[in-house]
Amino acid sequence: MSLPLAYAWSRPAARIQRIMFEISNVSQRFGERHVLKDISLRIGERRVGVIGANGSGKSTFVRLLNGLLIPDEGTVTVDGIDTRTDVKAVRRKVGFVFQNPDNQIVFPVVEEDLEFGLKNLKLSKQEIASRIDSILGKYKLEHLRQCAAHLLSGGEKQMLAISAVLVMEPSYVVFDEPMTLLDLRNKKLVLDTIHAIEQPIILVTHDLEHLEEFERVIVFEDGQVVADGAPDDAIRYYTQAMA
Amino acid sequence: MLSLYVPGDTIVHRIPAGIKLLILVIGSMALFVISNIPVHVAELLIIAALFQVARLPWKDTLRQLRTALIFMVPIFLFHVFLTDWMLGLETVLRILVLLLLAVLVTLTTKVSDMMDVLERVVRPLKHLGVNPSKVSMMLSMVIRFIPMMMREAQEILEAQRARGLDRNAIALLMPLLIKTLKMADDLSESIEARGYDPEPVVPVWKRRG
Numbered sequence: 001m002s003l004p005l006a007y008a009w010s011r012p013a014a015r016i017q018r019i020m021f022e023i024s025n026v027s028q029r030f031g032e033r034h035v036l037k038d039i040s041l042r043i044g045e046r047r048v049g050v051i052g053a054n055g056s057g058k059s060t061f062v063r064l065l066n067g068l069l070i071p072d073e074g075t076v077t078v079d080g081i082d083t084r085t086d087v088k089a090v091r092r093k094v095g096f097v098f099q100n101p102d103n104q105i106v107f108p109v110v111e112e113d114l115e116f117g118l119k120n121l122k123l124s125k126q127e128i129a130s131r132i133d134s135i136l137g138k139y140k141l142e143h144l145r146q147c148a149a150h151l152l153s154g155g156e157k158q159m160l161a162i163s164a165v166l167v168m169e170p171s172y173v174v175f176d177e178p179m180t181l182l183d184l185r186n187k188k189l190v191l192d193t194i195h196a197i198e199q200p201i202i203l204v205t206h207d208l209e210h211l212e213e214f215e216r217v218i219v220f221e222d223g224q225v226v227a228d229g230a231p232d233d234a235i236r237y238y239t240q241a242m243a
Numbered sequence: 244m245l246s247l248y249v250p251g252d253t254i255v256h257r258i259p260a261g262i263k264l265l266i267l268v269i270g271s272m273a274l275f276v277i278s279n280i281p282v283h284v285a286e287l288l289i290i291a292a293l294f295q296v297a298r299l300p301w302k303d304t305l306r307q308l309r310t311a312l313i314f315m316v317p318i319f320l321f322h323v324f325l326t327d328w329m330l331g332l333e334t335v336l337r338i339l340v341l342l343l344l345a346v347l348v349t350l351t352t353k354v355s356d357m358m359d360v361l362e363r364v365v366r367p368l369k370h371l372g373v374n375p376s377k378v379s380m381m382l383s384m385v386i387r388f389i390p391m392m393m394r395e396a397q398e399i400l401e402a403q404r405a406r407g408l409d410r411n412a413i414a415l416l417m418p419l420l421i422k423t424l425k426m427a428d429d430l431s432e433s434i435e436a437r438g439y440d441p442e443p444v445v446p447v448w449k450r451r452g
Contacts, residue, residue, distance in 0.1 A: 146250030
């Protein structure tokens, strides 16, 4: 499928108050595959959606944003910090929630898993305890505090994974298809949670209807940005291209 | 044996993990030095009382121990026929006490607390290039992922049975290995994303100055 690139909308820079993520001329290859082709973007909105077919490069793209992946070519900066020079600082700023909650819960018991990130931040014991109390209260997970992680339901696991990221109080949060493996009820729960987060977020998803209230939607196709703008326009473009 | 922590706030739970592990280590050694059946019976009773104090579910514990208990029979019979039954009884009692003591400690101690102790114990090995925090992290992940791997194996078996394949070790092993590697990959990303950054450890022979 070949798509005209002329569809790419350019967004007036004046509407961005502050540049949070700046991606300049980034290319990425995995062996023979050219996964990202010369991407340049500035992101400063509070709610940004990323969509695209499987294998379009969107997951690779978001992995650049917290230094999980350092680009082959080009630079990625977060609040002016280059992921290549200070990846630790970038990771402290950008929380990352993955698709499969099972593979991101590290410790056997809920409370221990929440502690993990906080210990990495080298916080004091009192601070760790108070942050865990408040996050468990906020997301109504208090009754699961001492539960074995492998006995939680799918929705509870994803809520734990999200809490474990939010408890670290990152400046931004990236979600990579956080609802793909969930049933309808839990999808709604996770979606409501994501909508309510104070921090600016970047959400990769296949559920287009979730992006209607977003400020900006970026469409990936074959390692390139083929549409970028208001949700209506971007989603219309994407659904037409997929048809 | 997949005994995991049973939350509680009894006195047994509140004994520091280090002390519980120390008792376990010393106790298991003492067990093989002491050769006195009444003493072993008394130990068994004390442990049973501690299970009661810790309000642990007896049924679950016994079910977990079932396989181990079945092994007691041939061990006992072996001694009855080849040595004498008193020695057999003593051996079985020793193993029982040891098993129950270990289960008592695992059921009443949080993994993270045990890991903290382990980290402290392993710390001297730092000079040999062993990273204590990595060792403890590794062990706690083993505990976290054993139930998950068992479920994965179950799923693979079901999928294979649905397509008419009976139990076949090799047919199970390959997909399980691939799934495990994928899981490890995802997990390492998630650990990195949450800022895991253990202090680097330099062995003594590579240090300068």
